[in-house]
Amino acid sequence: MINKRLQVLLIGLLFALNTLNAQDLKLDYYLPDNVQYNPDIPTPKSVIGHEVGEWHITHDKLVMYMKAVAAASERITIEEIGTTHEGRTQLLLTVTHPINHIGIDKIRSDHSWLTYPNEADKFDVKKMPAVVYMGYSIHGNEPSGSNASMLMAYYMAAAQGPEIDNALRNTVVLIDPSFNPDGLTRFSTWANMHKSKNVNPDPNDREYREVWPGGRTNHYWFDLNRDWLPVQQPESRNRITKYHQWKPNILTDHHEMGTNSTFFFQPGVPSRTHPLTPKLNQEMTGKIGEYHAKALDSIGSLYYTKEGYDDFYYGKGSTFPDINGGMGILFEQASSRGHAQESANGILRFPFTVRNQFTTSLSTWSAAVAMRVELLEYQKDFYKRALREADGDSHKAYIFKAEKDPARTYHLAEILARQEIDFYRPSRRIRLDGEEYMPDNSYIIPLKQRNYKIIKAMFEQRTTFEDSLFYDISGWTYPMAFNMEYHEMSSRDYGRNQLGEKVDILPFPKGEIIGGQSNYAYAFEWHGYYAPRAANKLLSKGVRLKVSTNKFTDENKKEFDRGTILIPVAGQSVSSFDLFEMMKKIVDTDALDIYALNTGLTGGVSLGSNSFVTLEKPEVALVVEAGSSSDIGEVWHLLDTRMNMLATKLQANRLGSNAIDRYNSIVITGSLNLSEGAMNNLKRWIRNGGTLIGTGSAVGWMSRNKLTNLKTIRAEAPSAEEISYDQITNYVRGQNIPGGVYMSELDLSHPMSFGYYNENLPTFRRGNTIIEPSESKFANPGKYTDSPLISGWISDANLETLKGTSTIRVSALGSGRIVSLVDNPNFRAFWYGTNKLMMNAIFFGRLVNRVSAQ
Known part of the structure; x- marks a missing residue:
């Protein structure tokens, strides 16, 4: 009987789905019909000019509606929490009962105190509202969420009745209508500009095939749903500030997936x-899921759960709350990718996708009301358990520094501060494993604090796993990402008396000019993260620079490392006074020490030696419209926002023209589809002195196309004889390297290693491009160690194959060079430790001599 009823319901649903036209679309298609609505609250159509789902909402109209509904309702307040790269406003709506709004600051403060174990018992959770953060469309081309946010705001403002009043009294709902305003704008523009009057559901129509880079990402083509933990993008930083102010009990993260799918919830x-996520978290997530199932059943929508997606990487919106005492809920709706598209389940129309997102927003609210006390008790106990777990941890604290680069130390500490982690300066010198950690260059993070779980998630090295498949990466150890000198302090290493001043204000470090104004030369070492920025700044102003390819010492016995930048005073196009003024600005802005040199008679090599090579100002092109937009976006972001360097985004089809002759460096991050003529033109450019830089999968492409003579190797896959048919997909995925931390070793004398002062360099690896090492040791400036795995999962066969293989190779072609960086040195903008490899390729790639370039 039940099956027959369900069959009738599905037939009716598919009929409605195939026959609903724009002219038939009304607001009541979405709204529950068991409540009355306040006519004084503006409907979306009355503000934006069309029904929700008739067109894709543009961000400006979304903002317009949210401000209008907030102005009309005493249940809603609205605030601008920041702006995006493109200057679009990020909004946050606070929705609750008007009585709660009167004391909203105290509600927020009391709720926050639940996360402090020593204070939490002072509060009676039975009298406190639950906090729900509803976030929509972090991927701009997954727009059903942001469109549904208008329906949720309208419903919460306009719906009347005792049940609504009770829900409003017992919850505070934060609505973030667009996690990614720039991406949403890019996609909505595309979908709307290609919409026909008679909507065409043919998947081949241009409406459903965005041009590169698509609307998924933000301005710099970053996936914002990987940035919750590293918080490197402004959209993330603005959001995380509000998240930590409220510490929500539930956070919803509304996404879309393939058109032929249905609906997923966690x-x-x-x-x-x-493993850091408590089992109770998943049990309660499953209990919340029962509310989603009931709601979706009521409208006849198909769905699934407990498959396909995971809760492993804490940088995702649906997983980040799990180490912050809350529940992260991922929703994945089959995407129409436009206004209507043929699918395996019939014609999938955009309004239907919006309705599912709205329906599960309502079911989340229902769950929060019903489970309010349970959620608040869980949150309170979560932080108490965290302290107990810290007591049982063999590690008691972490201490870290980057002795020759205070900027990197600062940027790691900056993330700690954004995640509300307590950290301190050491009270005195601490010596561990041959490293000295000083009060002025180091930080200590005690593990026994309320955010113990976040600290472990960031700092642990994990190599054992229950499962070998991952939706995202499997390892991301932060001190390794920043190439820190650091130590995991045991109870024998650590005592509370080692904690000096707690860091509450984190100023950006400044350098100094040592020796004052010089009439001869200045020098700064390449160790500093912002040394390339300083060099480019000077080169852009016409200042002549040289780089030292050997070590030398000045008259004060200060030893300067390879890669040191020399700035002669004589023969410059600027006066000695103006040059000194430039030096003063650099020490203020770039965290570098600059040394005044008063004689060229230095130890080792003299300043007039041919060991000092004149630098050419980088002219960089980034090849776009080919490969992953995220990978090349990371390079663009690095050069533009951190190094203040111009970088031209060059369409791949321009490689066949003479336009490339104005650049001395070209960066590619994926496979290209070049004609024979374009390939020959690229080779001509390299032979004439250009530097081609390839990362990740581009390394294999350069090898296959005979730009380099590198040999790629592949691990032998284990036998599949025992694999059943339904496990084939998992078996294939299991042969891939999902992303983790691996140890490499550098030849510190090589130009590609300038600025590094330790031979060991942790790198981020994802993917199966493995390069056989050269027989000449001089041609391997970087290679994996014999025990490379630090954190993450890798199959035994891949690990064995990876040992001792190249991470960096430089090849010669005529007068030019081809730099192959097997790993991505710019991963998600928080891999600060390897960014210098990219900068070295740009600044010094052409300095590599032919003997070592193979």
Whole structure:
């Protein structure tokens, strides 16, 4: 009987789905019909000029409606929490009962105190509202969420009745209508500009095929749903500030997936949950899921749960709350990718996708009301358990520094501060494993604090896992990402008396000019993260620079490392006074020490030696419209926002023209589809002195196309004889390297290693491009160690194959060079430790001599 009823319901649903036209679309298609609505609250159509789902909402109209509904309702307040790269406003709506609004600051403060174990018991959770953060469309081309946010705001403002009043009294709902305003704008423009009067559901129509880079990402083509933990993008920083102010009990993260799918809600695959996430978290997520199932059943929508997706990487919106005492809920709706598209389940129309997102927003609210006390008790106990777990941890604190680069130390500390982690200066010198950690260059993070779980998630090295498949990466150890000198302090290493001043204000470090104004020369070492920025700044102003390819010492016995930048005073196009003024600005802005040199008679090599090579100002092109937009976007972001360097985004089809002759460096991050003529033109450019830089999969492409003579190797896959048919997909995925931390070693004398002062360099690796090492040791400036795995999962066969292989190779072609960086040195903008490899390729790639370039 039940099956027959369900069959009738599905037939009716598919009929409605195939026959609903724009002219038939009304607001009541979405709204529950068991409540009355306040006529004084503006409907979306009355503000934006069309029904929700008739067109894709543009961000400006979304903002317009949210401000209008907030102005009309005493249940809603609205605030601008920041702006995006493109200057679009990020909004946050606070929705609750008007009585709660009167004391909203105290509600927020009391709720926050639940996360302080020593204070939490002072509060009676039975009398406190639950906090729900509803976030929509972090991927701009997954727009059903942001469109549904208008319906949620309208419903919460306009719906009347005792049940609504009770829900409003017992919850505070934060609505973030667009996690990614820039991406949403890019996609909505595309979908709307290609919409026909008679909507065409043919998947081949241009409406459903965005041009590169698409609307998924933000301005610099970053996936914002990977940035919750590293918080490197402004959209993330603005959001995380509000998140930590409220510490929500539930956060919803509304996404879309393939058109032929249905609807997914968490929990994900049980075996792929991060071990730091309490089991009770997943049990309660499953209990919340029952509300989603009931709601979706009521409108006849198909769905699934506990498969496909996971709760492992804490940089995602649906997983980040799991180490912050809350529940992260991922929703994945099959995407129409436009206004209507043929699918395996019939014609998938955009309004239907919006309705599912709205329906599960309502079911989340219902769950929060019903489970309010349970959620608040869980949050309170979560932080108490965290302290107990810290007591049982063999590690008691972490201490870290980057002795020759205070900027890197600062930027790691900056993330700690954004995640509300307590850290301190050491009270005295601490010596561990041959390293000295000083009060002025180091930080200590005690583990026994309320954010113990976040600290472990950031700093641990994990190599054992219950499951070998991951939706995202499997390792991301932060001190390794920043190439820190650091130590995991045991109870024998650590005592509370080692904690000096707690860091509450984190100023950007400044350098100094040592020796004052010089009439001869200045020098700064390449160790500093912002040394390339300083060099480019000077070169852009016509200042002549040289780089030292050997070590030398000045008259004060200060030893300067290879890669040191020399700035002669004589023969410059600027006066000695103006040059000194430039030096003063650099020490203020770039965290570098600059040394005044008063004689060229230095130890080692003299300043007039041919060991000092004149630098050419970088002229950089980034090849776009080919490969991953995220990978090349990371390079663009690095050069533009951190190094203040011009970088031209060059369409791949321009490589066949003479336009490339104005650049001395070209960066590619994926496979290209070049004609024979374009390939020959690129080779001509390299032979004439250009530097081609390839990362990740581009390394294999350069090898296959005979730009280099590098040999790629592949691990032998294990036998599949025992694999059943339904496990084939998982078997294939299991042969891939999902992303983790691996140890490499550098030849510190090589130009590609300038600025590094330790031979060991942790790198981020994802993907199966493995390069056989050269027989000449001089041609391997970087290679994996014999025990490379630090953090993450890798198959035994891949690990064995990876040992001792190249991470960096430089090849010669005529007068030019081809730099192959097997790993991505710019991963998600928080891999600060390897950014210098990219900068070295740009500044010094052409300095590599032919003997070592193979």
